[in-house]
Amino acid sequence: MLESKKVEKIKRINGNKQTSFKELPKIIIFAKQVNEVWFNHLYKESGLKFEKHYMGYITQPVKGKQITQFLIACGGSKVRYYDNWDYDNTLVVKFDHHIGFQVNSICLDCVKHNHIVTNGLVEGDRLSC
Numbered sequence: 790m791l792e793s794k795k796v797e798k799i800k801r802i803n804g805n806k807q808t809s810f811k812e813l814p815k816i817i818i819f820a821k822q823v824n825e826v827w828f829n830h831l832y833k834e835s836g837l838k839f840e841k842h843y844m845g846y847i848t849q850p851v852k853g854k855q856i857t858q859f860l861i862a863c864g865g866s867k868v869r870y871y872d873n874w875d876y877d878n879t880l881v882v883k884f885d886h887h888i889g890f891q892v893n894s895i896c897l898d899c900v901k902h903n904h905i906v907t908n909g910l911v912e913g914d915r916l917s918c
Contacts, residue, residue, distance in 0.1 A: 812878065
């Protein structure tokens with residue numbers, strides 16, 4: 790699994806103006822395959838080394854600068870922060886150009902219901918999100 794290194798902490802202030810400190814979030818990339826050249830470049834630039842994970846790839850940044858470098862390298866990808874039962878203090882990344890994050894595709898009825906142009910979709914087709 791992930792190496793155990795000293796990880797920087799982030800100061801956070803909640804809605805009640807209470808201060809807390811949390812380690813930098815781990816990063817999970819939802820992808821079956823990622824370009825190795827990109828991974829190597831990212832490692833040289835930031836020191837982030839990703840490991841294969843059942844969801845895709847995972848790493849634990851140890852410095853805030855690494856997260857900044859990662860987000861710049863991701864370009865237009867989708868990134869969400871989760872801190873819940875499923876993803877404890879985690880940045881989740883999806884590399885796709887579509888609109889939805891939690892939805893991968895929708896059926897023709899949903900497309901019509903949401904007044905989205907169908908562009909020739911027929912019954913049984915799905916629109917990627």
